[in-house]
Amino acid sequence: MPAIPVESIRNVALLGHAGAGKTSLAEALLGAAGAIPSRNGDGVLDYDPLEKEHRHSIKLACAHFDSEGVRVHLLDSPGYPDFTGQAIAALDAVETAAIVVNAQNGIEITASRMALWAQTRKLCRIVVVNKIDAERIDLQKLLEELQAAFGRECLPVNLPADGGKRVVDCFFNLGGEATDFSSVQGAHRALVEQVVEVDETLTERYLGGEEIAPADLHDAFEQALREGHLLPVLFVSAKSGAGVRELIDFIRRLAPNPREGNPPLFEKWAGGDAARAEFFQSVPGPGGHVLAHVFKVEVDPYLGKVAVLRVHQGTVAAGMPLYAGEVRKPFRVAHLYAVQGKALEPIGAAGPGTICAINKVDELGFDMVLHDAPEDAAIHFRPLPIPHAVYGLAVRVKKQSDTQKLAEVLHRLVAEDPGLHVEHDPITHEAVIRGLGEMHLSRVMEKMRAQYKLDVDSHPPTIPYRETVTIPAEGHHRHKKQSGGAGQFGEVFLRIRPLARGEGFRFVDEVKGGVIPGTFIPAVEKGVREVLGQGAVAGFPVLDVEVTVHDGKTHPVDGKEIAFIVAGRKAFLDAVAKARAQVLEPIVALKLTVPESAIGDTSGEIAARRGHVTATGTARGGMAALSARAPLAELTDFQNRLKALTSGQGNYTMELVGYEPAPPAVQSRLMAAFRPRDEQ
Incomplete structure (x- = not known):
């Protein structure tokens, strides 16, 4: 089969909120074009077992149909915000973003977001209003809402008639058929006036009173789409089929081919x-x-x-x-x-x-x-603006023999899902999956169990606390062990002092006269580093401390490496016990995007979580940009709370920026729960 000519290709992504009917619309288009059997009851696009079970799209699906010599590629995207990573990936594969709006619910959060992201990726955009035959809807009011949200350039290319049972074309058709609101002549005039504005010659002809034929408007129509000067609105019912063939006709005749769209980024x-x-x-x-x-x-x-x-x-x-x-x-x-x-x-x-x-x-x-x-x-x-994966779960297999399989499965899942990431914590040894929300990770867990037959459970990730010391102190330990054979002996004197936050660990050798042989100094450091990794007072790694070894003793026969490892470790523990050790909690910087009306509620929620807003600004589309700092431990359920405060419109990213002392109650609880290795 030879390659299809570029002029005969149209690429369209169906984008919008869950429940708008994107999948039903895609399959109605495929059925009307003869690409699949109409109304066969067996979904072509929601083919994943989890999609069938939950009755909503989880991943991006691809299909195609042919119409009068034109190949149309359709991308059907999931609508829940938790699956935005899959939906947003469609933007770089198409020239046309079709924002599907539910006539019953109006403009919902995913529709608004995808319309904005499509604009930033320089795509031609159209709006498809679905479910026009539903009861108790006001399509004229909805059109006004679309124009308020996306601009006066939202103009109908067709209009519903007979109570949404059919639609009437308003671009190629110049007749006077009755419509449910407005009129064919009025809609046609508005389209022509909008299109000719991008072309001086056409403007002059129109102002001169000339009737411009639709065929003469084609190139200007494509230019208006490219420049965002026109957002055509089309009405359809995927359920009844009203407007479906008209939508196919629009895509074939007026949607841009790859030469007519804006160049890829x-x-x-x-x-x-x-x-x-x-x-x-x-x-x-x-x-x-x-x-x-x-x-x-x-x-x-x-x-x-x-x-x-x-x-x-x-x-x-x-x-x-x-x-x-x-x-x-x-x-x-x-x-x-x-x-x-x-x-x-x-x-x-x-x-x-x-x-x-x-x-x-x-x-x-x-x-x-x-x-x-x-x-x-x-x-x-150009990198996509995929939302940051902040919602996390630590996952583990119930059978140790499945550990390697878990790693392989997580690798596959990340390869499939741009919104999913996996972290391996070297301290807690947890595998942490991070996604775009609770529903997102719930479906990931279901897939691991159902498709890959992994017996797994999950829990919130362990908070990566740290420990440090606040004052200088001396430490000493003599390790002496005799068990009938060769003995062990090593004695270490050391002192510790706190370093500035972020300086890490420093080991200093000030031993004089060889009282600890140079070959055993690395053993002392190894013992100290064991505590650094395992924790001294609460079981978390120790940060920002300097350790100076300055004295000690050995034995000509029993002095051994293991003896100085133990002596170094216990001398360090002795010093930490005197150095007013404290537990540090991780602090993250938050960058939030919320509706301007939710700034107060969001700021209050951050304050209630021991955080504070550091800056505010404006973002596009009536949104505000906030910067904040907060303890990571207080943010376990923050994403769900932010969704509730912002009607699902808020999102955020976070980045670890440092550590600060945890509240006294938290420190006491963590220290009380700690069981040092030698006591276990």
Whole structure:
């Protein structure tokens, strides 16, 4: 099968809140175009067992259909904010972002966010109002709300009629059919006036009283879409089919092909340095160097790793060698597929604009740029604004024999999900998964149990407290052990003092006269470092302390390395016991985005958690930007609380910035629970 010409391709992502009907709409489009059996009851796009069980999308799904010689690639995105990592990945694969709005619920949080993110990625945007045949809805009022939220450039391309049972075109149709509100003539006039504003010649013709035919408006229409000067609004009912064929017709005739959309956001990183990135202009022609971008990865038990990619330049063909990002060794494209939900359909080649898949290439990962020339290794896609994964759970297997399997499964899950991260804490030895919310991680846990048959449980991550000392002190220990054979002897005198926060650990040797042989000084330090790692008073690593060894004794026969390890460890513990040790708690810097109306409630919530706001500013779309500091221990359930305070609109990132003394009650509790190793 030859590559599809770039002019005959349309790429559309369906974006919006959960319950807007994106998946139903996508399958209605596929059914109306004859790509799948209509109303077969077996979802093509929500094919994951968890999606079927919970009846909502969890991951990005891909499909395609053909209409009068045009290939339309559809991306169906999940709508819950917890799965934003999957949804936002669609933006770099398409020219058109279709914001799907539920006519019953109006503009919801994910629709607003995705519309803004699509704008920042320079996509052409349209609004699709679904469920127009529902009861007790006011579509005229909803259109006014869309214009208030997204601008007066939100103009209807068609209008509902007969109570939402059908729609009437207002761009190509100049007739006088009755509609549920407004009129065809009024909507057509508004569209023409908006479109001609981007073209001086058309403006002059229009102001001169000339009637401009829709065919003459095509190029200006595409320009208005590119510039965000026009956001077409289309009405549809995925359930009844009203407006579905009209939406297909709009996509085919007026949605931009890859040459007509804004160029993809490729960057060239000089020397591999993202800070020196410069825009790179790709050319959507079939004959140039290959540039393709991986925007979705899925690990299938039968097909292996499946990388779904968008070709932006050149032609990818089965059998050709390609490079993955900065990897210097090429891989060979064994097979190339078109994607229809879970099904992969073999194809021979994919030209610019085509969305396709490659499988069983382990080195492929999310956000990689594939190319056929080593000199293009410095080309990357501008990083996506994927929300920071802050909600965490420590996971563990119930069977020790499953430990290695857990590591492998977590690696696969992270490869599939841009919003999921895994941390391995070297102190607590916990594997911590971090995601975009409670629902997100709940589905991850379900998948580990159901698909990978792992018996796992979870709990909140252990707070990484630390210990330090506040005053200088002396420590001493004599280790003497005789058990009938060779004995052990080592004596150590040392002193400790606190260092400034962040200086870490310093070990000083001031032993004179060889009272501790130089060969045993590293053993003393090793004993001290054991305590540094395991904790002295509460079981947490010790920070910011200087240890000076200045005296000691050995024995010509019984002086051994192990003796000085023990003596060094216990001398250090002796000193810490006199140095007013304290427990430090981790402090994080928060960067929050909340509605302006929620600044007061958010600031109060942070204060109630022993934190404080350090700065406020403005963000786009009526949002405010806050900076704050707070103890990590107080933020375990903060994400859920922030969602409640902001009606789901608030989000934040956090970064560890240091340690400060924990409250006395916390210190007492942690110290009382500690059982030193020698006492166990």
